[in-house]
Amino acid sequence: MMIKELVSTYLDHLLVERGLSSNTVAAYRRDLDRYVRQLADSGVDRLESVSPAMITEYASRLAEGVRDEAEPDRWRHPPLARASVARAVVAVRNLHRFAVEERHTELNPAAEVQPPAPARRLPKALPLDAVQRLLETPAPDTPLGLRDRALLELLYGTGTRIGELVALDVDDVSRALELPEQETAAIRVLGKGGKERFVPLGRYARAATSAYLTRARPELARRGRGMPALLVNARGGRLSRQSAWTILRSVAERAGITTEISPHTLRHSFATHLLDGGADVRVVQELLGHASVTTTQIYTLVTVDHLREVYLTAHPRAR
Template sequence: MTEPPRAIRTYLDHLLVERGLADNTLASYRRDLRRYVEHLAQQGIDDLDAVTEACVAEFLVRLREGDADHPPLGAASAARTLVAVRGFHRFALRDGLVGHDPAAQVKPPPPAKRLPKALPLAEVEAILEAAGSPGTHLALRDRALLELLYGTGARISEAVGLDVDDLDLDTEHAAVLLRGKGGKERLVPVGSFAVAAVDAYLVRARPELASSTSGGALFLNSRGGRLSRQSAWAVLVKAADRAGVTADVSPHTLRHSFATHLLDGGADVRVVQELLGHASVTTTQVYTLVTVDNLRQVFATAHPRARS
Protein backbone atom coordinates (compact mmCIF):
# COMPACT_ATOMS: atom_id res chain seq x y z
CA MET A 1 0.00 0.00 0.00
CA THR A 2 1.27 3.45 -0.91
CA GLU A 3 0.03 6.24 1.33
CA PRO A 4 -0.71 9.53 -0.51
CA PRO A 5 1.28 11.75 1.92
CA ARG A 6 4.40 9.59 1.59
CA ALA A 7 4.13 9.48 -2.22
CA ILE A 8 3.71 13.24 -2.40
CA ARG A 9 6.84 13.77 -0.29
CA THR A 10 8.72 11.58 -2.78
CA TYR A 11 7.32 13.64 -5.66
CA LEU A 12 8.30 16.94 -4.06
CA ASP A 13 11.83 15.61 -3.49
CA HIS A 14 11.91 14.71 -7.18
CA LEU A 15 10.84 18.24 -8.16
CA LEU A 16 13.52 19.74 -5.95
CA VAL A 17 16.45 17.47 -6.81
CA GLU A 18 15.74 16.25 -10.34
CA ARG A 19 13.77 19.14 -11.78
CA GLY A 20 15.42 21.93 -9.79
CA LEU A 21 12.21 23.93 -9.39
CA ALA A 22 12.47 27.41 -7.87
CA ASP A 23 11.51 27.77 -4.21
CA ASN A 24 8.33 29.72 -4.98
CA THR A 25 7.18 27.16 -7.54
CA LEU A 26 7.93 24.30 -5.16
CA ALA A 27 5.98 26.05 -2.40
CA SER A 28 2.98 26.36 -4.74
CA TYR A 29 3.14 22.64 -5.58
CA ARG A 30 3.42 21.76 -1.87
CA ARG A 31 0.41 23.92 -1.01
CA ASP A 32 -1.72 22.56 -3.85
CA LEU A 33 -0.86 18.93 -3.10
CA ARG A 34 -1.46 19.39 0.63
CA ARG A 35 -4.99 20.44 -0.23
CA TYR A 36 -5.31 17.39 -2.48
CA VAL A 37 -4.21 15.08 0.35
CA GLU A 38 -6.86 16.68 2.59
CA HIS A 39 -9.46 15.96 -0.09
CA LEU A 40 -8.39 12.30 -0.32
CA ALA A 41 -8.55 11.96 3.46
CA GLN A 42 -12.08 13.38 3.47
CA GLN A 43 -12.99 10.74 0.88
CA GLY A 44 -11.60 8.02 3.19
CA ILE A 45 -8.79 7.21 0.76
CA ASP A 46 -5.52 6.10 2.37
CA ASP A 47 -4.15 4.07 -0.54
CA LEU A 48 -2.97 5.75 -3.72
CA ASP A 49 -4.18 2.81 -5.82
CA ALA A 50 -7.71 3.51 -4.57
CA VAL A 51 -7.83 6.96 -6.17
CA THR A 52 -10.23 7.02 -9.13
CA GLU A 53 -10.80 9.45 -11.98
CA ALA A 54 -14.08 10.44 -10.32
CA CYS A 55 -12.20 11.33 -7.14
CA VAL A 56 -9.83 13.66 -9.03
CA ALA A 57 -12.75 15.20 -10.93
CA GLU A 58 -14.56 15.79 -7.63
CA PHE A 59 -11.46 17.58 -6.33
CA LEU A 60 -11.61 19.92 -9.33
CA VAL A 61 -15.28 20.64 -8.58
CA ARG A 62 -14.40 21.42 -4.95
CA LEU A 63 -11.70 23.83 -6.11
CA ARG A 64 -14.20 25.78 -8.21
CA GLU A 65 -16.98 25.74 -5.59
CA GLY A 66 -14.86 26.30 -2.48
CA ASP A 67 -15.70 25.08 1.00
CA ALA A 68 -15.72 26.25 4.60
CA ASP A 69 -11.93 26.54 4.65
CA HIS A 70 -11.22 27.66 1.09
CA PRO A 71 -12.73 30.32 -1.19
CA PRO A 72 -13.75 29.28 -4.71
CA LEU A 73 -10.93 29.36 -7.24
CA GLY A 74 -11.15 30.89 -10.67
CA ALA A 75 -10.51 28.80 -13.77
CA ALA A 76 -6.82 29.75 -14.00
CA SER A 77 -6.05 29.01 -10.32
CA ALA A 78 -7.97 25.72 -10.40
CA ALA A 79 -6.12 24.73 -13.58
CA ARG A 80 -2.77 25.45 -11.89
CA THR A 81 -3.70 23.24 -8.93
CA LEU A 82 -4.82 20.46 -11.27
CA VAL A 83 -1.46 20.65 -13.06
CA ALA A 84 0.23 19.77 -9.75
CA VAL A 85 -2.15 16.84 -9.19
CA ARG A 86 -1.76 15.51 -12.73
CA GLY A 87 2.02 15.79 -12.49
CA PHE A 88 2.00 13.90 -9.20
CA HIS A 89 -0.08 11.00 -10.53
CA ARG A 90 2.00 10.83 -13.71
CA PHE A 91 5.14 10.59 -11.56
CA ALA A 92 3.60 7.93 -9.31
CA LEU A 93 2.77 5.74 -12.33
CA ARG A 94 6.17 6.22 -13.93
CA ASP A 95 7.96 5.31 -10.68
CA GLY A 96 5.85 2.22 -10.16
CA LEU A 97 4.11 3.50 -7.03
CA VAL A 98 0.70 2.77 -8.59
CA GLY A 99 -0.65 0.75 -11.48
CA HIS A 100 -2.77 3.44 -13.12
CA ASP A 101 -3.06 7.22 -13.58
CA PRO A 102 -6.53 8.39 -12.45
CA ALA A 103 -5.86 12.04 -13.36
CA ALA A 104 -4.83 11.56 -16.99
CA GLN A 105 -8.30 12.23 -18.42
CA VAL A 106 -9.32 15.01 -16.01
CA LYS A 107 -9.00 18.22 -18.00
CA PRO A 108 -8.50 21.69 -16.51
CA PRO A 109 -11.46 24.07 -16.73
CA PRO A 110 -11.47 26.27 -19.83
CA PRO A 111 -10.33 29.84 -19.14
CA ALA A 112 -13.10 32.37 -18.79
CA LYS A 113 -13.78 34.11 -22.08
CA ARG A 114 -12.73 37.70 -21.61
CA LEU A 115 -15.03 40.06 -23.40
CA PRO A 116 -13.39 42.97 -25.22
CA LYS A 117 -13.88 46.30 -23.51
CA ALA A 118 -15.68 48.76 -25.74
CA LEU A 119 -16.40 52.40 -24.90
CA PRO A 120 -19.82 53.98 -25.35
CA LEU A 121 -19.99 56.12 -28.47
CA ALA A 122 -20.27 59.31 -26.40
CA GLU A 123 -16.95 58.57 -24.68
CA VAL A 124 -15.22 57.78 -27.98
CA GLU A 125 -16.44 61.08 -29.40
CA ALA A 126 -15.27 62.93 -26.29
CA ILE A 127 -11.79 61.42 -26.67
CA LEU A 128 -11.62 62.40 -30.33
CA GLU A 129 -12.65 65.96 -29.52
CA ALA A 130 -10.01 66.18 -26.78
CA ALA A 131 -7.12 65.02 -28.97
CA GLY A 132 -4.03 67.24 -28.83
CA SER A 133 -3.48 70.81 -27.68
CA PRO A 134 -5.81 73.10 -29.68
CA GLY A 135 -4.22 75.17 -32.42
CA THR A 136 -1.03 73.13 -32.79
CA HIS A 137 0.30 70.94 -35.58
CA LEU A 138 0.47 68.01 -33.18
CA ALA A 139 -3.21 68.48 -32.33
CA LEU A 140 -4.10 67.97 -35.98
CA ARG A 141 -1.88 64.88 -36.08
CA ASP A 142 -3.37 63.45 -32.91
CA ARG A 143 -6.94 63.98 -34.09
CA ALA A 144 -6.13 62.34 -37.44
CA LEU A 145 -4.47 59.38 -35.69
CA LEU A 146 -7.36 58.72 -33.31
CA GLU A 147 -10.04 59.25 -35.96
CA LEU A 148 -8.25 56.75 -38.19
CA LEU A 149 -7.85 54.20 -35.38
CA TYR A 150 -11.53 54.32 -34.48
CA GLY A 151 -12.75 54.81 -38.05
CA THR A 152 -10.95 51.77 -39.47
CA GLY A 153 -10.40 49.46 -36.50
CA ALA A 154 -6.68 49.45 -37.26
CA ARG A 155 -4.18 48.00 -34.83
CA ILE A 156 -1.81 50.61 -33.42
CA SER A 157 1.13 48.99 -35.24
CA GLU A 158 -0.81 49.15 -38.52
CA ALA A 159 -1.61 52.83 -38.04
CA VAL A 160 1.90 54.03 -37.20
CA GLY A 161 3.27 51.86 -40.03
CA LEU A 162 1.19 53.68 -42.64
CA ASP A 163 2.79 55.67 -45.43
CA VAL A 164 1.06 58.56 -47.18
CA ASP A 165 0.80 56.43 -50.32
CA ASP A 166 -1.31 53.87 -48.42
CA LEU A 167 -4.18 56.38 -48.37
CA ASP A 168 -6.72 56.96 -51.10
CA LEU A 169 -8.82 59.87 -49.88
CA ASP A 170 -9.50 61.68 -53.15
CA THR A 171 -12.32 59.46 -54.37
CA GLU A 172 -15.89 58.90 -53.29
CA HIS A 173 -14.83 55.55 -51.85
CA ALA A 174 -11.96 56.60 -49.58
CA ALA A 175 -9.88 53.70 -48.29
CA VAL A 176 -6.64 52.85 -46.53
CA LEU A 177 -4.31 49.91 -47.11
CA LEU A 178 -3.48 48.26 -43.78
CA ARG A 179 -0.75 45.66 -43.31
CA GLY A 180 -1.68 43.23 -40.56
CA LYS A 181 -0.09 40.22 -38.90
CA GLY A 182 2.09 38.15 -41.17
CA GLY A 183 2.20 40.97 -43.70
CA LYS A 184 -1.37 40.28 -44.78
CA GLU A 185 -2.86 43.34 -46.48
CA ARG A 186 -6.46 44.51 -46.40
CA LEU A 187 -8.21 47.53 -47.89
CA VAL A 188 -10.50 49.22 -45.36
CA PRO A 189 -13.02 52.01 -46.09
CA VAL A 190 -12.42 55.35 -44.38
CA GLY A 191 -15.42 57.34 -43.17
CA SER A 192 -15.96 61.05 -43.67
CA PHE A 193 -14.85 62.13 -40.18
CA ALA A 194 -11.52 60.30 -40.50
CA VAL A 195 -11.07 61.58 -44.06
CA ALA A 196 -11.57 65.17 -42.93
CA ALA A 197 -9.19 64.80 -39.98
CA VAL A 198 -6.44 63.11 -42.00
CA ASP A 199 -6.82 65.61 -44.84
CA ALA A 200 -6.49 68.54 -42.43
CA TYR A 201 -3.34 66.97 -40.98
CA LEU A 202 -1.81 66.34 -44.40
CA VAL A 203 -2.45 69.88 -45.62
CA ARG A 204 -1.81 71.98 -42.50
CA ALA A 205 0.44 69.97 -40.18
CA ARG A 206 2.51 67.23 -41.79
CA PRO A 207 4.45 69.63 -44.06
CA GLU A 208 5.48 71.58 -40.95
CA LEU A 209 6.58 68.40 -39.12
CA ALA A 210 8.37 66.77 -42.06
CA SER A 211 12.15 66.60 -42.24
CA SER A 212 14.76 64.96 -44.44
CA THR A 213 14.29 61.72 -42.48
CA SER A 214 10.49 61.54 -42.77
CA GLY A 215 10.35 59.50 -45.94
CA GLY A 216 6.80 58.49 -46.75
CA ALA A 217 5.66 58.00 -43.14
CA LEU A 218 2.13 59.26 -42.55
CA PHE A 219 2.23 60.05 -38.84
CA LEU A 220 5.32 62.00 -37.77
CA ASN A 221 6.73 62.94 -34.39
CA SER A 222 7.92 66.43 -33.47
CA ARG A 223 11.39 65.68 -34.92
CA GLY A 224 10.04 64.55 -38.27
CA GLY A 225 10.54 60.82 -37.72
CA ARG A 226 7.87 58.14 -37.86
CA LEU A 227 5.59 58.18 -34.80
CA SER A 228 6.27 55.21 -32.51
CA ARG A 229 3.69 52.84 -31.01
CA GLN A 230 4.52 54.12 -27.53
CA SER A 231 4.01 57.75 -28.53
CA ALA A 232 0.74 56.91 -30.29
CA TRP A 233 -0.44 55.13 -27.14
CA ALA A 234 0.43 58.24 -25.09
CA VAL A 235 -1.62 60.40 -27.49
CA LEU A 236 -4.73 58.31 -26.73
CA VAL A 237 -4.16 58.16 -22.98
CA LYS A 238 -3.74 61.95 -22.77
CA ALA A 239 -6.87 62.54 -24.87
CA ALA A 240 -8.88 60.19 -22.65
CA ASP A 241 -7.62 62.01 -19.57
CA ARG A 242 -8.60 65.41 -21.02
CA ALA A 243 -12.02 64.00 -21.93
CA GLY A 244 -12.58 62.77 -18.37
CA VAL A 245 -12.90 59.14 -19.44
CA THR A 246 -12.06 57.08 -16.36
CA ALA A 247 -12.01 53.61 -17.96
CA ASP A 248 -8.66 52.05 -18.83
CA VAL A 249 -8.08 53.03 -22.44
CA SER A 250 -5.59 51.63 -24.93
CA PRO A 251 -5.35 51.72 -28.73
CA HIS A 252 -6.98 48.29 -28.71
CA THR A 253 -9.95 49.86 -26.90
CA LEU A 254 -10.71 51.89 -30.03
CA ARG A 255 -10.42 48.73 -32.14
CA HIS A 256 -12.83 46.91 -29.80
CA SER A 257 -15.20 49.87 -29.90
CA PHE A 258 -15.06 49.97 -33.70
CA ALA A 259 -16.08 46.30 -33.92
CA THR A 260 -18.75 46.45 -31.22
CA HIS A 261 -20.39 49.59 -32.60
CA LEU A 262 -20.50 48.04 -36.07
CA LEU A 263 -22.25 44.92 -34.76
CA ASP A 264 -24.60 47.03 -32.65
CA GLY A 265 -25.48 48.85 -35.86
CA GLY A 266 -26.39 45.62 -37.62
CA ALA A 267 -23.16 44.75 -39.46
CA ASP A 268 -22.62 41.10 -40.37
CA VAL A 269 -19.94 39.40 -38.27
CA ARG A 270 -18.08 38.23 -41.40
CA VAL A 271 -17.87 41.80 -42.68
CA VAL A 272 -16.41 42.87 -39.34
CA GLN A 273 -13.99 39.93 -39.59
CA GLU A 274 -12.69 41.25 -42.90
CA LEU A 275 -12.41 44.81 -41.62
CA LEU A 276 -10.45 43.71 -38.55
CA GLY A 277 -8.20 41.38 -40.53
CA HIS A 278 -9.02 38.31 -38.44
CA ALA A 279 -7.97 35.04 -40.05
CA SER A 280 -10.94 33.22 -38.51
CA VAL A 281 -14.49 34.39 -37.88
CA THR A 282 -14.28 32.61 -34.51
CA THR A 283 -11.94 35.36 -33.30
CA THR A 284 -14.46 38.01 -34.32
CA GLN A 285 -17.43 36.24 -32.76
CA VAL A 286 -16.29 37.19 -29.26
CA TYR A 287 -17.62 40.67 -30.09
CA THR A 288 -21.09 39.24 -30.61
CA LEU A 289 -21.07 38.25 -26.94
CA VAL A 290 -20.72 41.93 -26.08
CA THR A 291 -23.69 42.89 -28.19
CA VAL A 292 -25.78 40.03 -26.80
CA ASP A 293 -24.88 41.21 -23.31
CA ASN A 294 -26.04 44.70 -24.24
CA LEU A 295 -29.30 43.27 -25.56
CA ARG A 296 -29.84 41.38 -22.30
CA GLN A 297 -29.38 44.57 -20.28
CA VAL A 298 -31.82 46.49 -22.46
CA PHE A 299 -34.33 43.64 -22.29
CA ALA A 300 -34.03 43.33 -18.52
CA THR A 301 -34.69 47.03 -17.98
CA ALA A 302 -37.21 47.70 -20.74
CA HIS A 303 -39.46 44.67 -21.12
CA PRO A 304 -42.44 44.67 -18.70
CA ARG A 305 -42.28 40.89 -18.21
CA ALA A 306 -38.51 40.78 -17.69
CA ARG A 307 -38.45 42.52 -14.32
CA SER A 308 -38.85 40.41 -11.21
Protein backbone atom coordinates in the same frame (compact mmCIF):
# COMPACT_ATOMS: atom_id res chain seq x y z
CA MET B 1 20.34 16.31 -29.28
CA MET B 2 20.95 19.17 -26.82
CA ILE B 3 17.82 21.13 -25.86
CA LYS B 4 19.60 24.47 -26.34
CA GLU B 5 20.64 23.46 -29.84
CA LEU B 6 17.07 22.44 -30.69
CA VAL B 7 15.68 25.76 -29.44
CA SER B 8 18.17 27.73 -31.53
CA THR B 9 17.32 25.72 -34.65
CA TYR B 10 13.59 26.10 -34.03
CA LEU B 11 13.79 29.88 -33.56
CA ASP B 12 15.74 30.19 -36.82
CA HIS B 13 13.00 28.13 -38.49
CA LEU B 14 10.28 30.47 -37.18
CA LEU B 15 12.11 33.58 -38.33
CA VAL B 16 13.46 32.45 -41.70
CA GLU B 17 11.16 29.70 -42.98
CA ARG B 18 7.87 30.58 -41.28
CA GLY B 19 8.43 34.33 -41.67
CA LEU B 20 7.13 35.20 -38.19
CA SER B 21 7.74 38.72 -36.94
CA SER B 22 10.73 39.50 -34.74
CA ASN B 23 8.36 40.33 -31.85
CA THR B 24 6.67 36.91 -32.09
CA VAL B 25 10.01 35.10 -32.26
CA ALA B 26 11.23 37.11 -29.26
CA ALA B 27 8.19 35.94 -27.27
CA TYR B 28 8.94 32.32 -28.23
CA ARG B 29 12.56 32.84 -27.20
CA ARG B 30 11.59 34.09 -23.72
CA ASP B 31 9.24 31.16 -23.10
CA LEU B 32 11.66 28.53 -24.38
CA ASP B 33 14.66 29.98 -22.53
CA ARG B 34 12.64 29.66 -19.32
CA TYR B 35 11.83 26.06 -20.24
CA VAL B 36 15.48 25.25 -20.91
CA ARG B 37 16.50 26.76 -17.55
CA GLN B 38 13.97 24.66 -15.63
CA LEU B 39 15.09 21.49 -17.37
CA ALA B 40 18.71 22.38 -16.57
CA ASP B 41 17.76 22.86 -12.90
CA SER B 42 16.48 19.27 -13.00
CA GLY B 43 19.69 18.04 -14.59
CA VAL B 44 18.17 17.57 -18.05
CA ASP B 45 19.92 19.02 -21.08
CA ARG B 46 19.18 16.48 -23.81
CA LEU B 47 16.02 16.13 -25.84
CA GLU B 48 15.81 12.38 -25.30
CA SER B 49 15.61 12.83 -21.52
CA VAL B 50 12.48 15.00 -21.47
CA SER B 51 9.31 13.33 -20.16
CA PRO B 52 5.65 14.42 -20.19
CA ALA B 53 5.80 14.81 -16.41
CA MET B 54 8.60 17.38 -16.75
CA ILE B 55 6.52 19.50 -19.11
CA THR B 56 3.50 19.27 -16.79
CA GLU B 57 5.73 20.30 -13.90
CA TYR B 58 7.01 23.22 -15.97
CA ALA B 59 3.45 24.46 -16.51
CA SER B 60 2.63 24.07 -12.82
CA ARG B 61 5.68 26.04 -11.71
CA LEU B 62 4.85 28.83 -14.14
CA ALA B 63 1.38 29.09 -12.62
CA GLU B 64 2.54 28.84 -9.01
CA GLY B 65 5.77 30.81 -9.33
CA VAL B 66 9.20 29.90 -7.99
CA ARG B 67 10.56 31.30 -4.75
CA ASP B 68 14.20 32.32 -4.39
CA GLU B 69 15.88 29.62 -2.29
CA ALA B 70 18.24 32.13 -0.69
CA GLU B 71 15.48 34.65 0.04
CA PRO B 72 12.12 32.84 0.34
CA ASP B 73 10.24 36.14 0.59
CA ARG B 74 11.29 36.99 -2.95
CA TRP B 75 10.22 35.45 -6.23
CA ARG B 76 12.72 33.93 -8.59
CA HIS B 77 9.89 33.71 -11.13
CA PRO B 78 6.57 35.26 -10.05
CA PRO B 79 3.36 33.39 -10.89
CA LEU B 80 2.12 33.92 -14.44
CA ALA B 81 -1.44 34.55 -15.55
CA ARG B 82 -3.30 31.61 -17.07
CA ALA B 83 -3.05 33.07 -20.56
CA SER B 84 0.73 33.44 -20.20
CA VAL B 85 1.08 29.86 -18.98
CA ALA B 86 -1.00 28.65 -21.92
CA ARG B 87 1.19 30.55 -24.37
CA ALA B 88 4.35 29.08 -22.81
CA VAL B 89 3.00 25.52 -22.97
CA VAL B 90 2.01 26.00 -26.61
CA ALA B 91 5.56 27.15 -27.36
CA VAL B 92 6.94 23.97 -25.76
CA ARG B 93 4.43 21.77 -27.63
CA ASN B 94 5.42 23.41 -30.91
CA LEU B 95 9.10 22.93 -30.14
CA HIS B 96 8.73 19.19 -29.56
CA ARG B 97 6.47 18.76 -32.60
CA PHE B 98 9.17 20.46 -34.66
CA ALA B 99 11.76 18.05 -33.26
CA VAL B 100 9.66 15.10 -34.46
CA GLU B 101 8.94 16.63 -37.87
CA GLU B 102 12.65 17.30 -38.41
CA ARG B 103 13.48 13.75 -37.27
CA HIS B 104 15.60 14.79 -34.32
CA THR B 105 13.57 12.31 -32.27
CA GLU B 106 10.69 9.86 -32.71
CA LEU B 107 8.92 10.66 -29.45
CA ASN B 108 6.97 13.78 -28.54
CA PRO B 109 6.73 14.11 -24.74
CA ALA B 110 4.49 17.17 -25.08
CA ALA B 111 1.86 15.53 -27.30
CA GLU B 112 -0.57 14.85 -24.44
CA VAL B 113 0.18 17.95 -22.35
CA GLN B 114 -2.63 20.46 -22.77
CA PRO B 115 -2.26 24.18 -22.03
CA PRO B 116 -4.68 25.56 -19.44
CA ALA B 117 -7.80 27.05 -20.96
CA PRO B 118 -7.50 30.84 -20.69
CA ALA B 119 -10.18 32.66 -18.77
CA ARG B 120 -12.60 34.16 -21.26
CA ARG B 121 -12.60 37.91 -20.93
CA LEU B 122 -14.95 40.04 -22.95
CA PRO B 123 -13.33 42.98 -24.70
CA LYS B 124 -14.26 46.34 -23.24
CA ALA B 125 -15.73 48.87 -25.63
CA LEU B 126 -16.30 52.54 -24.91
CA PRO B 127 -19.83 53.91 -25.10
CA LEU B 128 -20.44 55.95 -28.23
CA ASP B 129 -20.69 59.24 -26.32
CA ALA B 130 -17.29 58.58 -24.68
CA VAL B 131 -15.76 57.87 -28.10
CA GLN B 132 -17.18 61.13 -29.42
CA ARG B 133 -15.72 63.09 -26.47
CA LEU B 134 -12.37 61.43 -27.03
CA LEU B 135 -12.28 62.24 -30.75
CA GLU B 136 -13.27 65.86 -30.22
CA THR B 137 -10.71 66.58 -27.48
CA PRO B 138 -7.46 67.14 -29.48
CA ALA B 139 -6.95 70.77 -30.50
CA PRO B 140 -7.99 71.38 -34.13
CA ASP B 141 -5.59 74.29 -34.61
CA THR B 142 -2.14 72.97 -33.60
CA PRO B 143 0.12 70.52 -35.48
CA LEU B 144 0.18 67.99 -32.63
CA GLY B 145 -3.55 68.38 -32.02
CA LEU B 146 -4.30 67.71 -35.68
CA ARG B 147 -1.99 64.71 -35.62
CA ASP B 148 -3.63 63.32 -32.49
CA ARG B 149 -7.09 63.80 -33.96
CA ALA B 150 -6.06 61.94 -37.13
CA LEU B 151 -4.53 59.15 -35.03
CA LEU B 152 -7.69 58.63 -32.99
CA GLU B 153 -10.11 58.97 -35.92
CA LEU B 154 -8.11 56.38 -37.86
CA LEU B 155 -7.97 53.97 -34.92
CA TYR B 156 -11.70 54.11 -34.32
CA GLY B 157 -12.76 54.63 -37.92
CA THR B 158 -10.81 51.70 -39.39
CA GLY B 159 -10.40 49.28 -36.47
CA THR B 160 -6.72 48.79 -37.29
CA ARG B 161 -4.24 47.55 -34.74
CA ILE B 162 -1.90 50.27 -33.48
CA GLY B 163 1.11 48.49 -35.00
CA GLU B 164 -0.63 48.42 -38.38
CA LEU B 165 -1.52 52.09 -38.17
CA VAL B 166 1.88 53.50 -37.20
CA ALA B 167 3.46 51.40 -39.97
CA LEU B 168 1.47 53.26 -42.66
CA ASP B 169 3.27 55.67 -44.98
CA VAL B 170 1.81 58.73 -46.65
CA ASP B 171 1.68 56.86 -49.96
CA ASP B 172 -0.59 54.23 -48.37
CA VAL B 173 -3.39 56.76 -47.88
CA SER B 174 -2.77 59.48 -50.49
CA ARG B 175 -4.66 57.71 -53.30
CA ALA B 176 -7.70 57.15 -51.08
CA LEU B 177 -7.73 60.82 -50.06
CA GLU B 178 -7.66 61.92 -53.71
CA LEU B 179 -10.93 60.15 -54.54
CA PRO B 180 -14.10 62.27 -54.92
CA GLU B 181 -16.00 62.63 -51.65
CA GLN B 182 -18.97 60.61 -52.93
CA GLU B 183 -16.73 57.57 -53.48
CA THR B 184 -15.88 55.23 -50.62
CA ALA B 185 -12.15 55.38 -49.97
CA ALA B 186 -10.16 52.43 -48.63
CA ILE B 187 -6.61 51.98 -47.44
CA ARG B 188 -4.35 48.94 -47.65
CA VAL B 189 -3.25 47.55 -44.30
CA LEU B 190 -0.59 44.91 -43.70
CA GLY B 191 -1.74 42.75 -40.80
CA LYS B 192 -0.40 39.83 -38.79
CA GLY B 193 1.64 37.35 -40.77
CA GLY B 194 1.96 39.82 -43.64
CA LYS B 195 -1.73 39.35 -44.51
CA GLU B 196 -3.02 42.25 -46.60
CA ARG B 197 -6.52 43.69 -46.30
CA PHE B 198 -8.36 46.84 -47.32
CA VAL B 199 -10.37 48.84 -44.81
CA PRO B 200 -12.82 51.64 -45.67
CA LEU B 201 -11.84 55.17 -44.73
CA GLY B 202 -14.93 56.87 -43.31
CA ARG B 203 -15.81 60.53 -43.77
CA TYR B 204 -14.56 61.66 -40.36
CA ALA B 205 -11.28 59.74 -40.52
CA ARG B 206 -10.76 60.96 -44.06
CA ALA B 207 -11.34 64.58 -43.11
CA ALA B 208 -9.08 64.36 -40.05
CA THR B 209 -6.30 62.72 -42.06
CA SER B 210 -6.56 65.31 -44.84
CA ALA B 211 -6.43 68.18 -42.35
CA TYR B 212 -3.40 66.66 -40.66
CA LEU B 213 -1.54 66.06 -43.93
CA THR B 214 -2.27 69.58 -45.18
CA ARG B 215 -1.89 71.70 -42.06
CA ALA B 216 0.28 69.75 -39.62
CA ARG B 217 2.49 67.03 -41.07
CA PRO B 218 4.62 69.35 -43.28
CA GLU B 219 5.71 71.30 -40.19
CA LEU B 220 6.34 68.19 -38.08
CA ALA B 221 8.11 66.30 -40.89
CA ARG B 222 10.39 69.25 -41.60
CA ARG B 223 12.22 68.42 -38.37
CA GLY B 224 12.99 64.91 -39.66
CA ARG B 225 14.87 63.64 -42.71
CA GLY B 226 12.47 62.72 -45.47
CA MET B 227 10.51 60.33 -43.27
CA PRO B 228 7.73 58.65 -45.35
CA ALA B 229 5.66 57.77 -42.27
CA LEU B 230 2.06 58.92 -42.19
CA LEU B 231 2.06 59.65 -38.45
CA VAL B 232 5.16 61.40 -37.16
CA ASN B 233 6.27 62.60 -33.75
CA ALA B 234 7.33 66.08 -32.70
CA ARG B 235 10.87 65.43 -34.01
CA GLY B 236 9.69 64.33 -37.43
CA GLY B 237 10.32 60.61 -36.89
CA ARG B 238 7.79 57.81 -37.19
CA LEU B 239 5.33 57.71 -34.31
CA SER B 240 5.90 54.60 -32.18
CA ARG B 241 3.26 52.35 -30.65
CA GLN B 242 4.35 53.44 -27.18
CA SER B 243 3.98 57.12 -28.09
CA ALA B 244 0.53 56.47 -29.57
CA TRP B 245 -0.49 54.76 -26.33
CA THR B 246 0.74 57.76 -24.33
CA ILE B 247 -1.16 60.17 -26.59
CA LEU B 248 -4.37 58.19 -26.20
CA ARG B 249 -4.14 58.07 -22.42
CA SER B 250 -3.43 61.80 -22.25
CA VAL B 251 -6.38 62.66 -24.51
CA ALA B 252 -8.67 60.27 -22.58
CA GLU B 253 -7.76 61.96 -19.31
CA ARG B 254 -8.56 65.38 -20.76
CA ALA B 255 -11.84 64.00 -22.12
CA GLY B 256 -12.85 62.84 -18.64
CA ILE B 257 -12.70 59.12 -19.46
CA THR B 258 -11.80 57.34 -16.24
CA THR B 259 -11.88 53.71 -17.44
CA GLU B 260 -8.62 52.06 -18.47
CA ILE B 261 -8.02 52.66 -22.15
CA SER B 262 -5.55 51.54 -24.80
CA PRO B 263 -5.35 51.68 -28.60
CA HIS B 264 -6.97 48.25 -28.63
CA THR B 265 -9.96 49.72 -26.79
CA LEU B 266 -10.82 51.70 -29.92
CA ARG B 267 -10.47 48.54 -32.02
CA HIS B 268 -12.89 46.80 -29.64
CA SER B 269 -15.23 49.77 -29.85
CA PHE B 270 -15.06 49.74 -33.67
CA ALA B 271 -16.15 46.08 -33.79
CA THR B 272 -18.79 46.33 -31.08
CA HIS B 273 -20.43 49.44 -32.52
CA LEU B 274 -20.52 47.85 -35.99
CA LEU B 275 -22.29 44.78 -34.64
CA ASP B 276 -24.64 46.95 -32.59
CA GLY B 277 -25.51 48.71 -35.83
CA GLY B 278 -26.42 45.45 -37.56
CA ALA B 279 -23.18 44.54 -39.36
CA ASP B 280 -22.68 40.87 -40.25
CA VAL B 281 -20.05 39.17 -38.09
CA ARG B 282 -18.17 37.91 -41.16
CA VAL B 283 -17.90 41.44 -42.54
CA VAL B 284 -16.47 42.57 -39.20
CA GLN B 285 -14.08 39.61 -39.35
CA GLU B 286 -12.71 40.84 -42.67
CA LEU B 287 -12.43 44.43 -41.46
CA LEU B 288 -10.51 43.37 -38.35
CA GLY B 289 -8.27 40.96 -40.25
CA HIS B 290 -9.13 37.96 -38.06
CA ALA B 291 -8.08 34.64 -39.56
CA SER B 292 -11.07 32.88 -37.99
CA VAL B 293 -14.60 34.10 -37.42
CA THR B 294 -14.45 32.44 -34.00
CA THR B 295 -12.15 35.23 -32.84
CA THR B 296 -14.63 37.84 -34.02
CA GLN B 297 -17.64 36.13 -32.45
CA ILE B 298 -16.52 37.11 -28.95
CA TYR B 299 -17.74 40.61 -29.82
CA THR B 300 -21.25 39.23 -30.35
CA LEU B 301 -21.31 38.36 -26.65
CA VAL B 302 -20.71 42.03 -25.88
CA THR B 303 -23.60 43.11 -28.05
CA VAL B 304 -25.90 40.46 -26.54
CA ASP B 305 -25.09 41.87 -23.11
CA HIS B 306 -25.88 45.34 -24.43
CA LEU B 307 -29.20 44.17 -25.90
CA ARG B 308 -30.09 42.47 -22.62
CA GLU B 309 -29.36 45.65 -20.70
CA VAL B 310 -31.49 47.74 -23.06
CA TYR B 311 -34.33 45.21 -22.81
CA LEU B 312 -34.28 45.16 -19.02
CA THR B 313 -34.34 48.94 -18.75
CA ALA B 314 -36.77 49.70 -21.59
CA HIS B 315 -39.40 46.94 -21.73
CA PRO B 316 -42.34 47.48 -19.35
CA ARG B 317 -42.64 43.78 -18.50
CA ALA B 318 -38.97 42.83 -18.46
CA ARG B 319 -38.76 42.73 -14.67
